Amino acid sequence: MRLLIITVAVLIIMSLLNPGRFLTYRNFASMCYQFPELGIFALAVMLSLVTGGIDLSVVSAGNLTGLLAALILTRAAAADPSGPMLAIYFAAAIVAAFAAGILCGWINGVLISRFAITPILATLGTMQLFMGIALVITRGHAVAGYPKAAQFIGNGTLAGLPVPLLIFLLLACLVQVMLSRTRLGLHLCLVGTNPVAACFSGLDVRRLLSRTYLLTALLSAVAGLVIISRTNSAKADYGSSYLLQAVLVAILGGVNPRGGFGSAWGVLLAVLSLQFLSSGLNMLQLNETIGPYINNFTKELTWGALLLLMMVVNYCCGRRRAR
Amino acid sequence: MDRLSRILHRHEFSLAAVLVLLASIIALINPAFLSPSNLFDLCKSSAVLGIFALGVLIVLLSGGIDISFTAVAALSMYVTSKVLLAADYSGSVIVAFVVAGCLGLLLGLFNAFFISCYRLPTLIVTLGSASVFRGFLLAFIGTKIVTSLPAGMVDFSKRSLFATTLPGGETIGLSASFLLFVAAAVAVWVLLRYTMLGKAIYALGGNPEAAERAGFNIVRLQFFIYGLVGFLSGMAGMTHACMMRNANPFDLVGTELVVIAAAVLGGASITGGRGTVIGTVLGVFLLVTINNSLILLGIPSYWQKVLVGLVIVISTGITARRNPRALHGVAAS
Numbered sequence: 001m002r003l004l005i006i007t008v009a010v011l012i013i014m015s016l017l018n019p020g021r022f023l024t025y026r027n028f029a030s031m032c033y034q035f036p037e038l039g040i041f042a043l044a045v046m047l048s049l050v051t052g053g054i055d056l057s058v059v060s061a062g063n064l065t066g067l068l069a070a071l072i073l074t075r076a077a078a079a080d081p082s083g084p085m086l087a088i089y090f091a092a093a094i095v096a097a098f099a100a101g102i103l104c105g106w107i108n109g110v111l112i113s114r115f116a117i118t119p120i121l122a123t124l125g126t127m128q129l130f131m132g133i134a135l136v137i138t139r140g141h142a143v144a145g146y147p148k149a150a151q152f153i154g155n156g157t158l159a160g161l162p163v164p165l166l167i168f169l170l171l172a173c174l175v176q177v178m179l180s181r182t183r184l185g186l187h188l189c190l191v192g193t194n195p196v197a198a199c200f201s202g203l204d205v206r207r208l209l210s211r212t213y214l215l216t217a218l219l220s221a222v223a224g225l226v227i228i229s230r231t232n233s234a235k236a237d238y239g240s241s242y243l244l245q246a247v248l249v250a251i252l253g254g255v256n257p258r259g260g261f262g263s264a265w266g267v268l269l270a271v272l273s274l275q276f277l278s279s280g281l282n283m284l285q286l287n288e289t290i291g292p293y294i295n296n297f298t299k300e301l302t303w304g305a306l307l308l309l310m311m312v313v314n315y316c317c318g319r320r321r322a323r
Numbered sequence: 324m325d326r327l328s329r330i331l332h333r334h335e336f337s338l339a340a341v342l343v344l345l346a347s348i349i350a351l352i353n354p355a356f357l358s359p360s361n362l363f364d365l366c367k368s369s370a371v372l373g374i375f376a377l378g379v380l381i382v383l384l385s386g387g388i389d390i391s392f393t394a395v396a397a398l399s400m401y402v403t404s405k406v407l408l409a410a411d412y413s414g415s416v417i418v419a420f421v422v423a424g425c426l427g428l429l430l431g432l433f434n435a436f437f438i439s440c441y442r443l444p445t446l447i448v449t450l451g452s453a454s455v456f457r458g459f460l461l462a463f464i465g466t467k468i469v470t471s472l473p474a475g476m477v478d479f480s481k482r483s484l485f486a487t488t489l490p491g492g493e494t495i496g497l498s499a500s501f502l503l504f505v506a507a508a509v510a511v512w513v514l515l516r517y518t519m520l521g522k523a524i525y526a527l528g529g530n531p532e533a534a535e536r537a538g539f540n541i542v543r544l545q546f547f548i549y550g551l552v553g554f555l556s557g558m559a560g561m562t563h564a565c566m567m568r569n570a571n572p573f574d575l576v577g578t579e580l581v582v583i584a585a586a587v588l589g590g591a592s593i594t595g596g597r598g599t600v601i602g603t604v605l606g607v608f609l610l611v612t613i614n615n616s617l618i619l620l621g622i623p624s625y626w627q628k629v630l631v632g633l634v635i636v637i638s639t640g641i642t643a644r645r646n647p648r649a650l651h652g653v654a655a656s
Contacts, residue, residue, distance in 0.1 A: 125635035132628030301458025307451035
């Protein structure tokens with residue numbers, strides 16, 4: 001509820017500061033292509049936070065899976081196939097991406113559940129590892145140029161709505177239903193609240209944790225596909241700034257970083273408010289008086305300040321309720 | 324005999340063994356590894372990473388985690404260089420280090436305020452403050468690289484101990500920045516081993532509740548910890564600027580995870596309460612050796628990340644296996 005107020009407040013402030021520019025169809029259309037990638041990563045981070053861990057490897061896993069798909073797609077562009085052959089190439093690219101995603105998630109899951117490595121460390125290591133593998137495959141170069149049709153996922157529209165937005169909304173719904181309506185979701189929250197208690201009440205914590213990191217890696221794979229399709233290229237170190245932003249969005253979205261609670265709606269609102277903020281600040285650069293002080297770094301400053309502020313507000317409200 | 328076996332079973336011992344093994348393998352493949360100039364180079368490259376890692380060790384011991392220290396370092400290093408240049412300062416480098424350290428201290432206290440007064444998770448606070456510091460630095464202070472540093476700082480980068488000139492005319496020596504790392508390591512070692520504050524840090528990491536009941540003032544302790552880490556980061560930032568002979572506001576940020584990896588590799592437990600200075604120093608040396616020796620071994624440098632990732636995963640895996648707290652696959656987090 002608090003988050004909804006903040007999101008609407010940001011929307012109103014930005015509309016007032018940018019009269020005639022912010023509340024336009026064009027602005028909203030361009031925003032709808034920008035935030036879904038971050039939103040999907042944030043969903044993945046949120047899931048890992050719910051179980052009391054954290055997945056720092058989401059962005060590198062997304063890049064690695066996207067890269068594999070991109071390699072197949074560039075082959076397709078070189079062969080210039082038509083009709084059914086093109087479809088086979090696409091299917092192969094998507095299957096490769098998901099297979100790589102499953103493998104990444106499986107590695108994380110094994111490290112965390114079998115070897116009992118703290119999630120933050122395990123995923124810190126695999127983050128380097130996945131990015132390293134992508135670097136070894138590409139030797140640091142970008143992979144670019146696929147068939148035109150491949151840009152549909154990242155740039156196309158379906159029934160007038162941008163495809164990335166639809167993918168994000170679909171995933172958000174799935175995650176929300178999973179968390180609030182299924183046994184698996186309930187178990188994940190229980191593990192996050194108190195892993196020892198969950199274990200003693202008969203939950204298979206190991207299997208639940210493995211599944212969590214499998215899910216986060218699959219979500220990352222989808223984000224990877226969206227990214228390579230939108231930018232029409234793939235590179236080992238794309239979107240490295242997404243990692244901290246994704247954590248920020250998940251926290252803003254009301255996930256308890258100590259585990260146990262979280263919702264996809266929170267993530268949706270948080271990513272929207274961040275996008276309003278950053279698009280609004282972008283437009284403010286046109287403003288004569290404060291324009292010169294606004295740039296990408298001001299945005300970074302605002303995000304950090306927002307995160308700290310949000311945490312303090314949550315703390316104060318929590319204390320008032322406790323009294 | 325008992326004592327010997329205890330030493331043999333310590334994490335530090337296995338780490339040292341791995342380091343020696345790795346060094347011998349590299350030396351066998353390429354004898355240039357053991358040349359004095361390469362060894363001095365390794366020491367030099369470990370200075371900044373090492374000072375950072377000592378700060379991270381203290382935070383990890385207290386059960387927290389800090390990822391804003393590189394942003395703190397970049398901010399204090401850049402601001403100090405700019406201020407000294409504006410003041411036309413040309414004296415000793417010590418003033419530069421003191422100013423950078425104090426700036427770092429202030430930024431560290433900023434973290435401590437949120438962490439101790441609002442009891443917020445350290446990961447989240449430092450995540451937020453990292454982007455606040457970096458955003459502030461780049462948006463309001465500047466984005467241009469300062470290439471003409473004050474004379475004192477340039478002097479410091481050239482100063483070295485045991486300097487000898489090789490027959491080829493090349494001068495080699497132990498760089499002064501490495502001595503700074505050694506001094507910081509000794510200071511932190513004394514702090515952790517012989518002072519009440521050190522015991523308090525271990526106690527806080529072991530069990531915050533018990534530490535509070537034992538009479539430690541947690542709020543004051545956390546202010547001390549994060550202030551000290553800020554101070555060390557400021558020093559590390561300054562060292563980096565001196566060694567690079569320029570102040571680049573885009574530097575350093577992005578290396579924080581490698582530093583944490585070095586501390587963890589050295590046996591510091593991320594859940595707090597366990598870790599030693601010797602282990603951390605060995606961890607730093609191990610990472611620096613791997614990073615710097617790939618070229619000597621003829622391995623393309625794009626393999627670097629894969630190797631570092633593997634080292635982190637394997638070493639944390641081994642440490643976690645020994646952890647008695649890992650109950651039924653539940654990693655204490």
